[in-house]
Amino acid sequence: MAFNSTSAELLLLCRNRFPQALDFLMLGRQWLRLQPSEAQHLQQTYKVQMTDLSDAAMTDTVYADALLKRMRLNRVESLDAAAYQGANIIHDLNIPLTANLTGQFDWVVDGGSLEHVFDFPTAIRNCAALLKPGGLFVTICPVNNWMGHGFYQFSPELFFRVFDTANGFSIRFAALHVRDGQEQFFALRDPARVGHRVQYNPPGRTTLMLVAQKLDSASTSIPSVQQSDYSERWRKEDSSDNPKTRACSGLKDLVPGFIRRPLNAWRIKRTRSQKNRAGLIPCKSLVEAWQFWQTEDKA
Numbered sequence: 001m002a003f004n005s006t007s008a009e010l011l012l013l014c015r016n017r018f019p020q021a022l023d024f025l026m027l028g029r030q031w032l033r034l035q036p037s038e039a040q041h042l043q044q045t046y047k048v049q050m051t052d053l054s055d056a057a058m059t060d061t062v063y064a065d066a067l068l069k070r071m072r073l074n075r076v077e078s079l080d081a082a083a084y085q086g087a088n089i090i091h092d093l094n095i096p097l098t099a100n101l102t103g104q105f106d107w108v109v110d111g112g113s114l115e116h117v118f119d120f121p122t123a124i125r126n127c128a129a130l131l132k133p134g135g136l137f138v139t140i141c142p143v144n145n146w147m148g149h150g151f152y153q154f155s156p157e158l159f160f161r162v163f164d165t166a167n168g169f170s171i172r173f174a175a176l177h178v179r180d181g182q183e184q185f186f187a188l189r190d191p192a193r194v195g196h197r198v199q200y201n202p203p204g205r206t207t208l209m210l211v212a213q214k215l216d217s218a219s220t221s222i223p224s225v226q227q228s229d230y231s232e233r234w235r236k237e238d239s240s241d242n243p244k245t246r247a248c249s250g251l252k253d254l255v256p257g258f259i260r261r262p263l264n265a266w267r268i269k270r271t272r273s274q275k276n277r278a279g280l281i282p283c284k285s286l287v288e289a290w291q292f293w294q295t296e297d298k299a
Contacts, residue, residue, distance in 0.1 A: 180204025
């Protein structure tokens with residue numbers, strides 16, 4: 001588990017926007033993987049000394065603690081199921097928190113841990129419970145082409161639904177980071193707000209970067225959630241006296257399968273591409289995606 005240059009930049013952006021967030025908890029004690037050129041760029045941009053923390057050979061000998069402490073945080077702690085990497089809070093996220101850990105942190109940062117926890121619902125509820133009101137949950141997690149890395153790859157909608165305003169949270173940032181030869185970034189909108197699923201399957205490894213803030217009205221425990229498009233369909237059916245049934249067309253059966261199948265695939269791809277324009281916004285950099293969300297947050 002490690003913070004790379006993109007993860008580090010997201011944390012620096014959060015630190016600048018939320019200066020009142022001072023007590024930091026990372027899930028698993030994270031390494032810091034910065035090339036010298038990356039450390040130099042971040043140092044110049046965010047005015048935090050980093051060049052001495054670079055690890056050109058990627059030896060995983062530099063922990064992220066040093067950078068985090070230079071971000072003027074009051075407290076930097078790490079939580080893990082075992083002490084083998086030096087975490088100072090030992091707790092298995094498969095198990096509900098003990099009372100002494102609830103409401104203790106302004107940050108809970110998942111830099112690649114939750115996909116390794118079997119009981120995800122318990123783990124994500126623990127993350128929410130660890131936060132103080134006003135605190136930030138930050139995740140950098142796999143969503144596509146990470147098979148074998150952990151137990152899970154996640155749909156962004158899962159986090160939009162868990163950290164919905166109905167549960168006392170507000171999403172402050174969401175973006176995809178795609179690595180396929182060159183880096184790509186996409187700002188993400190909530191599928192519930194867009195009105196349909198936001199589906200994307202790029203060929204490269206894809207990571208979700210998301211920030212949610214806990215509000216004063218947050219519920220004591222996050223309930224089970226439903227995917228937004230299904231919830232909307234059920235709502236419409238419940239409010240209708242005549243639920244729609246899908247009619248079967250005999251005409252399509254007259255088209256040979258070897259023609260129908262590629263036509264259907266083309267139609268689905270075209271429809272998905274058109275719909276994604278509202279929910280998936282290409283950006284040149286993480287900073288551009290962040291700026292998009294600052295505008296979105298005010299809308």
